Structure formats: structure tokens, C-alpha cells
Amino acid sequence: MKIALRVNSQDVEAEVEPRLLLVHFLRERLRLTGTHIGCDTSQCGACTVHLDGRAVKSCSLLAVQADGCAITTIEGLAADGVLHPLQAAFHEHHALQCGFCTPGMVMAAHELLGRTPMPDEAQIRAALEGNRCRCTGYQNIVDAIRAACERAGGCT
Amino acid sequence: MKHAAPEGGIGARLPRLEDPRLLVGGGCFVDDLQVPGMLHLDILRSPHAHARIGAIDASAARALPGVAAVYTGAELAQFLRALPSAGGLQGFSAPEHHALAIERVRFVGEGVAAVLASDRYLARDACEAIRVDYEPLPAVTDPEAALAVCAPVLHEALHGNRAFELRIGNDTAEALAGAERVVRGRFVNQRIVPNTMETRGALAHFEPWQERLTVWLSTQAPHLMRRELARLLDFPEHRLRVVAPDVGGAFGAKNNPYAEELLAAALSLRHRVPVKWIEERQEHMLATSHARAQTVEVSAGVRADGTLCALHYRLVADMGAYYHAITHVGPMMTAALMTGAYRIAHAATDIVAVFTNTTPTDPYRGFGRAEAAYFVERTMDLVARELGLDPLELRRRNLIGRGEFPFATPTGHVHESGDFGLCLERALARLDYEGARREQARLRTVGRYLGIGLATHVWRAGFPSVPGGKGYVVSGWERSTVSLDPSGTARAVIGTSPHGQGIVTTTAQIVAEALGIRPQDVRVIHGDTDALAHGNGTMGSRSLVVGGSATWLAARQLREQATRLAAHLLRLPADRLVLRDGGFADREDPAKRITLAAVAAHAQAGPRDLPAGMASSLEATALFEQPNFVTCFGTHVCVVEVEPQTGEVRILRYIAVDDAGRAVNPTVVEGQLHGGLAQGIGQALLEEAVYDTAGQPLAASFLEYATPRAGDLPRFEVELTETPSSVNPLGARGIGEAGTVGAPPAVVNAVLDALAPLGVRHLDMPLTPQKVWRAIREARA
Ligand code: FES
Ligand code: FES
Numbered sequence: 001m002k003i004a005l006r007v008n009s010q011d012v013e014a015e016v017e018p019r020l021l022l023v024h025f026l027r028e029r030l031r032l033t034g035t036h037i038g039c040d041t042s043q044c045g046a047c048t049v050h051l052d053g054r055a056v057k058s059c060s061l062l063a064v065q066a067d068g069c070a071i072t073t074i075e076g077l078a079a080d081g082v083l084h085p086l087q088a089a090f091h092e093h094h095a096l097q098c099g100f101c102t103p104g105m106v107m108a109a110h111e112l113l114g115r116t117p118m119p120d121e122a123q124i125r126a127a128l129e130g131n132r133c134r135c136t137g138y139q140n141i142v143d144a145i146r147a148a149c150e151r152a153g154g155c156t
Numbered sequence: 157m158k159h160a161a162p163e164g165g166i167g168a169r170l171p172r173l174e175d176p177r178l179l180v181g182g183g184c185f186v187d188d189l190q191v192p193g194m195l196h197l198d199i200l201r202s203p204h205a206h207a208r209i210g211a212i213d214a215s216a217a218r219a220l221p222g223v224a225a226v227y228t229g230a231e232l233a234q235f236l237r238a239l240p241s242a243g244g245l246q247g248f249s250a251p252e253h254h255a256l257a258i259e260r261v262r263f264v265g266e267g268v269a270a271v272l273a274s275d276r277y278l279a280r281d282a283c284e285a286i287r288v289d290y291e292p293l294p295a296v297t298d299p300e301a302a303l304a305v306c307a308p309v310l311h312e313a314l315h316g317n318r319a320f321e322l323r324i325g326n327d328t329a330e331a332l333a334g335a336e337r338v339v340r341g342r343f344v345n346q347r348i349v350p351n352t353m354e355t356r357g358a359l360a361h362f363e364p365w366q367e368r369l370t371v372w373l374s375t376q377a378p379h380l381m382r383r384e385l386a387r388l389l390d391f392p393e394h395r396l397r398v399v400a401p402d403v404g405g406a407f408g409a410k411n412n413p414y415a416e417e418l419l420a421a422a423l424s425l426r427h428r429v430p431v432k433w434i435e436e437r438q439e440h441m442l443a444t445s446h447a448r449a450q451t452v453e454v455s456a457g458v459r460a461d462g463t464l465c466a467l468h469y470r471l472v473a474d475m476g477a478y479y480h481a482i483t484h485v486g487p488m489m490t491a492a493l494m495t496g497a498y499r500i501a502h503a504a505t506d507i508v509a510v511f512t513n514t515t516p517t518d519p520y521r522g523f524g525r526a527e528a529a530y531f532v533e534r535t536m537d538l539v540a541r542e543l544g545l546d547p548l549e550l551r552r553r554n555l556i557g558r559g560e561f562p563f564a565t566p567t568g569h570v571h572e573s574g575d576f577g578l579c580l581e582r583a584l585a586r587l588d589y590e591g592a593r594r595e596q597a598r599l600r601t602v603g604r605y606l607g608i609g610l611a612t613h614v615w616r617a618g619f620p621s622v623p624g625g626k627g628y629v630v631s632g633w634e635r636s637t638v639s640l641d642p643s644g645t646a647r648a649v650i651g652t653s654p655h656g657q658g659i660v661t662t663t664a665q666i667v668a669e670a671l672g673i674r675p676q677d678v679r680v681i682h683g684d685t686d687a688l689a690h691g692n693g694t695m696g697s698r699s700l701v702v703g704g705s706a707t708w709l710a711a712r713q714l715r716e717q718a719t720r721l722a723a724h725l726l727r728l729p730a731d732r733l734v735l736r737d738g739g740f741a742d743r744e745d746p747a748k749r750i751t752l753a754a755v756a757a758h759a760q761a762g763p764r765d766l767p768a769g770m771a772s773s774l775e776a777t778a779l780f781e782q783p784n785f786v787t788c789f790g791t792h793v794c795v796v797e798v799e800p801q802t803g804e805v806r807i808l809r810y811i812a813v814d815d816a817g818r819a820v821n822p823t824v825v826e827g828q829l830h831g832g833l834a835q836g837i838g839q840a841l842l843e844e845a846v847y848d849t850a851g852q853p854l855a856a857s858f859l860e861y862a863t864p865r866a867g868d869l870p871r872f873e874v875e876l877t878e879t880p881s882s883v884n885p886l887g888a889r890g891i892g893e894a895g896t897v898g899a900p901p902a903v904v905n906a907v908l909d910a911l912a913p914l915g916v917r918h919l920d921m922p923l924t925p926q927k928v929w930r931a932i933r934e935a936r937a
Pocket of ligand 2: 010101133134
């Protein structure tokens with residue numbers, strides 16, 4: 001099937017098999033390998049991308065379902081070689097170790113801050129419900145997200 | 157020669173150098189790699205825990221478009237050796253373990269057939285098209301049940317399911333008989349799944365015209381894998397290159413030469429095409445090593461004054477269906493450390509290792525030592541309760557004192573140095589122990605159940621080599637090469653293979669400290685067997701204590717070389733030189749100066765005008781091995797509230813004080829602690845790889861297996877102490893495993909302390925709401 005979509009502000013057209021998962025399309029066809037796969041039951045969030053501004057798990061969508069949509073992946077966040085404030089906060093707060101969950105965490109956190117400009121710690125922890133990390137114990141991730149939104153003038 | 161510490165040297169909280177790439181999606185994990193023409197490998201796995209394999213009909217699968225080949229175990233065995241099965245090397249009889257099962261499957265998830273196809277979807281289609289006739293056999297998953305005379309036998313060539321028996325320790329019978337009191341208990345350290353966020357994976361690329369095989373592996377030990385692959389494939393080791401690209405967590409589970417990685421390499425050689433295999437999460441739950449799975453029956457002999465005089469364990473260790481590379485080592489380490497932080501003159505463990513119809517067990521963060529700490533810390537709480545003593549008081553009476561090192565235990569281990577009381581007192585001060593006890597008493601009067609749990613844990617890191625080891629040997633040394641570029645930047649090539657530990661940053665800090673340059677000017681290269689001829693890898697919390705020490709020694713040697721050359725060029729005695737800001741200067745006349753770059757460029761230019769005996773490049777290689785394990789220790793205090801209506805456990809405070817020996821980067825050290833704590837708390841409260849009696853795994857995906865999420869964990873209060881170790885030049889201690897060692901006993905002791913007024917004596921992990929609720933209900937009934 002033919003699909004047309006925007007990925008990281010670029011128009012993309014492709015011929016795909018109906019059963020191709022969006023995450024495989026992004027990773028293997030577009031070579032946007034920053035979006036990861038950590039499970040097969042939609043439980044880990046490593047594959048989180050933005051679809052029309054909403055955070056979605058790209059392992060639980062088919063590529064054909066993204067037809068006509070705008071997608072942002074982790075590769076689309078930093079502009080002109082400058083880290084997005086969330087990415088910078090993850091760096092400053094040691095919020096990543098192996099880095100495998102990180103793109104999904106950043107994309108999920110990004111949506112949270114868009115939705116809830118002043119989240120408290122409990123809200124941040126709750127919002128990360130769909131994202132698993134096995135390395136960090138989450139504390140530094142929570143701190144990074146708080147720092148990023150404080151810098152943006154939010155957070156209590 | 158003196159030098160001023162550069163910014164970002166040892167002790168600095170430098171943000172990690174490895175981060176930026178990973179933050180923008182620029183990491184490179186195995187599945188991110190593509191080689192033109194590569195085929196995908198998929199494995200058909202057994203749905204039975206125990207069955208005889210009858211006919212395998214792969215004709216339909218072979219006929220599918222895009223399918224290049226299908227192999228069964230019997231077909232493979234014609235050209236592929238069996239997997240390493242380390243037990244056999246220790247004089248224990250070891251079962252044969254093949255990359256794919258032959259004639260019989262012995263656990264759910266064991267590979268039965270392998271498919272090569274042009275993409276991963278087609279490979280899966282082909283797996284589903286293979287028909288296998290199984291004749292199911294009775295299975296046994298409980299290790300105690302597997303020891304019964306009438307139990308189904310896994311390996312008919314061996315004697316029953318007893319893998320091996322071993323006693324470690326001295327005589328305990330007499331001391332127990334003479335004890336005023338003997339406290340008994342039975343503790344289970346349950347089977348868990350490592351669950352790295354990146355599953356395992358491999359990409360093998362054989363280039364026939366170059367006679368070269370490159371294998372990208374999600375591994376923590378590329379050099380060990382090179383050796384094993386060369387041996388198993390009969391492929392010349394010097395033509396084999398193993399690369400660990402970015403690795404998304406390993407935690408001990410990516411040490412083993414597994415079937416699938418071997419298959420990818422073997423089939424790449426055979427078919428002369430690149431072959432990729434990526435494990436799915438549900439496969440990971442079945443096919444990657446499980447961990448822990450130990451049960452002890454404890455007898456602790458106590459004197460009236462509250463000192464322990466004897467400790468005996470009968471330890472049943474579940475090996476799973478086969479041995480992985482070092483499966484058998486776990487219970488031995490548990491035995492070696494069974495006396496924990498305490499002075500107990502008589503101690504012994506009788507190990508009974510057992511085969512069951514389950515996934516093989518192998519290392520996971522804290523291997524053997526987490527079990528030891530859990531058992532002894534639970535024992536201390538049980539003893540305290542039976543004697544009517546405060547668990548803190550009991551620990552104080554038995555703790556090995558600061559002046560008693562080196563301290564030899566009755567189980568053959570020597571604690572090289574330490575200050576166990578230091579961490580304990582710091583943790584108590586932070587909590588206000590007395591105040592917390594008063595609050596607990598007050599809340600009890602209003603029906604609220606607060607619990608305080610202590611763990612004064614001890615473990616060990618950075619294993620030394622075992623002399624004369626045969627077969628699957630993991631050596632204790634590590635190697636680093638540090639060199640100076642003609643432009644004055646430096647590079648360090650290291651034999652450890654970090655995958656989240658921040659070793660790139662700490663290595664750069666160590667080199668920066670030694671050379672007086674910025675860590676940003678140090679490039680750290682690792683994980684590629686073509687970049688460093690020999691190394692051992694990252695495991696057992698050795699990367700800093702052993703690998704970091706090798707780097708430190710190499711960088712110091714390099715500095716000596718550079719200093720000698722600088723002195724020669726400046727026509728000054730070396731002890732007049734100061735190294736700072738990237739150059740050497742005369743202490744008495746700072747205008748006399750030469751940059752590090754100029755020194756390096758001079759050396760590079762050729763063997764003229766060099767001090768006697770100096771080679772024309774500035775490079776040093778050092779090998780380091782600890783003479784003994786480094787002793788690692790800390791105290792964790794956990795405060796919980798148990799909700800009696802629901803059985804829910806809420807962690808109110810979690811204090812961890814661990815000794816880093818020397819924290820090269822305190823932020824990284826704290827991060828290591830955080831991660832370990834999350835895994836340890838996960839084991840205490842959430843995680844378990846459960847099987848039903850027929851051998852079916854009941855937790856085979858993230859739907860049923862609960863690794864902790866952000867909302868499951870408290871905010872950690874972490875503190876570091878620095879008591880220099882005596883066995884490595886940095887004075888560093890291992891920290892990577894501290895969390896998984898200390899957290900399970902601290903949390904479980906806290907919960908049982910909360911339940912004490914109800915008379916609940918012990919509960920086995922994980923302390924799920926249901927288990928706690930049931931215990932409360934039974935206690936009240
Ligand atoms: S890969 Fe999408 S949720 Fe795990
Ligand atoms: S940083 Fe490794 S899984 Fe999160």
C-alpha cells in the first residue's frame with residue numbers, strides 16, 4: 001500500500017506491506033533508529049514517538065495507520081545541533097545510563113510537559129507509567145523532567 | 157614532578173561524555189545495524205517443559221518465499237559443537253547442551269528449529285509453518301521436588317537431577333550443639349528475569365574473500381565471546397572480530413555464549429551471508445538466563461549475649477535445565493559470603509545443585525552475593541526477634557570491627573579492608589533511628605503498621621583469576637592502553653565493555669587526572685576486539701576497580717614517559733617540572749614551558765633526540781589484577797508502611813549509605829546505586845519468574861512480569877563514604893551491585909518488622925499485596 005506522511009518535518013512517501021509496524025517502518029525503511037523496540041506487548045515505551053502531537057507507541061500502530069499524519073521522532077527534537085531543553089536536562093541530571101529507554105522517555109516527557117505544564121513529582125511518575133527503564137531507578141529522570149519544566153517556567 | 161588536578165579529573169561530578177549521542181537517537185545498538193543482503197534468523201521454540209521430539213516437518217516452511225534455510229538440532233549438530241557447560245570443568249558431570257535441542261526438550265523456550273529468511277516477518281511465518289511432533293513427558297520445576305526419588309529425570313546420562321553437591325566452610329555441628337539457642341528458618345531467593353531493556357541480539361557478517369568474520373553482539377564481554385565463538389566454530393581467532401556496539405543493559409545476563417548468537421555466526425559462515433538475530437521480549441523471558449533461584453534452610457547458633465557462634469545453610473540451588481557458562485558459581489559465591497558483615501567463627505553451607513525443567517540460571521547483578529546478603533540479613537532479623545533484641549543491637553554486637561581487617565571468614569573468603577560500622581552509623585544518623593522507633597510505637601497504638609528494615613550488607617567485586625583454570629575461564633586481569641596524539645589529545649583503549657556504567661566518562665577522568673588534561677580531550681575506545689587484542693569485559697563490578705586501575709597505571713606510565721621527554725627537551729631535571737594546563741613548566745621559572753602536544757609531536761617525529769631507551773611514540777599499556785576481591789559494603793535502611801486492608805507496601809524512606817572506596821565521579825556512582833536499588837526493590841516487592849507445576853511459565857511478558865515503573869519506587873536517599881580499598885591503586889570499591897545486594901533484605905526486613913505485632917515470622921519475596929494481605933488475614937484468624 002502507498003502511504004504519505006510527514007516525518008520530522010519532511011515529506012515521505014512509501015510503498016508498504018499492510019502488516020508492517022510503524023516502528024519497523026521508521027527504523028528499517030527510514031533508518032531512524034533512535035526509536036527503539038523493548039517489548040512485544042506495548043508495555044515499555046521505548047518506541048514512543050509523536051503522531052500529530054500525541055505520544056504514541058509506534059510498535060502498536062501499523063505504518064498504514066500513519067498515512068496522512070505528522071510524526072516526530074527523537075531525531076527531530078534537537079534543532080541545529082542544540083539539544084532540546086529536555087535532552088539537556090537529561091544530560092545534566094544523569095537521567096540515562098545505557099540510553100536504550102531514553103528516546104522513548106524523552107518523547108513521553110515532552111508530551112507530558114505540553115499537557116501539564118506544572119507537574120509535581122507524583123504526576124511525573126504517574127505519567128511515565130508506560131515507559132520502563134531498567135538502569136536508572138527513574139529518580140534522575142524525574143529530576144530532569146522537573147528541571148526542564150522549571151527552566152521553562154513551569155513546575156511547582 | 158607535581159601536577160595540578162585538571163577540571164573534571166578524579167572526584168568531579170562531570171556530566172557523562174557518552175550522553176549526547178544517546179539523547180538524540182544517535183546510539184548504535186545491534187538492531188540498528190544493517191548489512192546489505194543480510195538474512196534474519198528466527199528460532200522455533202518448545203511449547204513444552206519436557207517432551208521427546210518426534211518428527212519435524214519443515215517442508216512447508218522451506219517452500220515459503222524468502223526462506224533460505226531451516227535447520228533442526230540434529231542437522232546442526234553435524235557441523236556445530238555443543239555449548240559451553242561449565243559445570244563439567246569443575247569435576248561435576250555436565251549435561252550436553254546444544255544450540256538447538258536434539259531428541260528432547262527440557263524447558264519451555266528451548267530452541268527446536270532455526271529459520272533463515274529474507275526478513276523478520278517471513279522468518280516468523282516460516283517458524284509457524286514448521287510442524288513438530290512432541291511426546292510430552294512429566295516435568296518438574298520445583299528444585300526440592302526434583303530431588304525426590306520418583307521425580308522425572310531431565311538428563312538420563314546423569315544420576316538423577318542432582319547437578320552437584322559441595323560443602324564450603326568449617327565444622328558447624330559442634331558449635332551448633334554448644335549454642336545456647338539455635339534459630340531456624342527457611343528463606344527463598346526467588347527466580348527472576350534480568351530484563352535488560354535492550355534484549356539480546358547479534359549480527360554476524362562473514363566476508364569470504366577476506367576470510368573475516370565480524371560479529372556485532374549485545375554483550376558485556378566481547379573478548380570472551382571471540383574466544384568462545386572461535387572455539388565453537390573452529391574459526392581462527394585472529395580472523396574473528398567481535399564488536400559490542402551500544403548495549404542496552406546487560407546486568408550479568410549478556411556474559412554467556414548463547415545458542416542464538418552462536419547460530420547467527422555459524423549460519424553466516426555456512427551460507428556466506430550476513431545473518432541477524434534479534435530477541436523479542438517474550439523470547440527474552442524464556443531464553444535469556446534467569447537468576448537467583450536459591451533456597452536455604454538456616455540454623456543459627458546464638459550465645460546468651462547475642463553473639464552468633466555458628467551458622468549452617470542447606471542451600472538448594474536451581475540450575476535450570478542446563479548449565480550456562482558459570483551457572484554453578486552462584487551458590488559457591490553465596491556460600492563464600494554467607495557470614496556477611498559478621499564475626500561468626502563456625503559457618504558452612506551444604507550446597508545441593510539441581511536440574512529442573514526451567515530456563516537455565518546464570519549471573520544477574522549481585523550474582524551469588526545478593527543471595528548471601530539476603531539470607532544472612534534475614535537471619536539476623538529472625539535471631540533478633542527470637543532473642544527479643546533490637547535488630548540494630550544484634551548487628552552491633554556481631555559486626556566485624558574496623559580494626560579487624562584483613563578478616564578471614566570460615567568459608568575461605570578474606571575481607572581485605574573495610575569499615576562496616578561507618579556506613580551503619582551514617583545511615584542511622586540520617587534516619588534518626590530512635591525517633592523512627594518511637595514513631596512506629598505510637599502508630600501501632602492507632603492500628604498503623606510501620607516497619608523499619610536494616611541491611612548491613614557486604615559483598616565482593618573484581619574477582620582474581622583462578623590459577624590453572626580450564627575451559628570456560630574468566631580471567632581476573634584487565635588491560636588498558638593509553639596514548640598521546642601528536643596534537644596533545646589522548647586515547648584510552650580499554651578491555652572492559654561498558655553498557656550504561658559511565659565508564660567512558662570515568663576512564664576519561666582518570667586519564668585526565670594523570671595527564672593534566674581535560675576529560676573532553678580523552679577519547680575512550682572499547683567493545684571492539686580489533687581495537688584491543690585482549691581484554692575480559694564488564695562484569696562483577698570490576699570495570700572501575702580492575703579496568704579503571706589498569707587505565708590509571710597506564711596513564712601514569714605515560715605521564716612518566718612524557719615527563720622524561722619534556723625534561724630532556726627543556727634540559728631540566730624531571731623533578732623541577734609541573735604538569736598543568738596541557739603542558740610542563742619549570743617550577744622555578746614558569747616561562748620555561750613545553751606543551752604536552754609538543755612533547756608528543758617530538759616523540760612521534762622519530763627516534764632522534766630522545767632520552768635513552770625511549771620509543772618514538774608516547775603510549776603505555778598496563779595490565780592489572782587484584783590480588784583478592786575488593787570488599788564492598790554499605791548499610792541500607794528502609795521504612796515502610798503496610799496497609800492492612802489491602803496488603804500494600806508503601807516505602808516511606810529508603811536510605812542507602814555505601815562505600816565507594818574512591819568515587820571517581822560521584823554522580824555516576826549514585827546513578828549506579830539508584831539503578832541497583834530499583835532492581836533490588838523490584839525483586840523484594842514485584843518480580844518473580846513463576847512456573848506452574850507442568851512447567852509452563854506464568855510470567856512470560858511485561859504483562860505478567862513486573863519490572864518496577866517510576867510510580868513503584870520511592871525517592872532514594874543515597875550517601876557515599878570513601879574508605880580506600882587495599883587491593884587496587886585507585887582505592888576504589890565496586891558499587892554496581894550494591895543496590896541489588898542491599899535492597900531485598902532491607903525491604904523485606906522492614907515489611908516483616910511492620911507485621912511483627914501480628915506474629916508474622918517470615919514471608920518470601922516478592923511481597924506482593926496479595927501475599928501480604930493473606931498473611932495478615934491468616935495471622936488475625
Ligand atoms: S516496543 Fe513499543 S511499547 Fe515496547
Ligand atoms: S537507561 Fe538503560 S533502560 Fe533506561
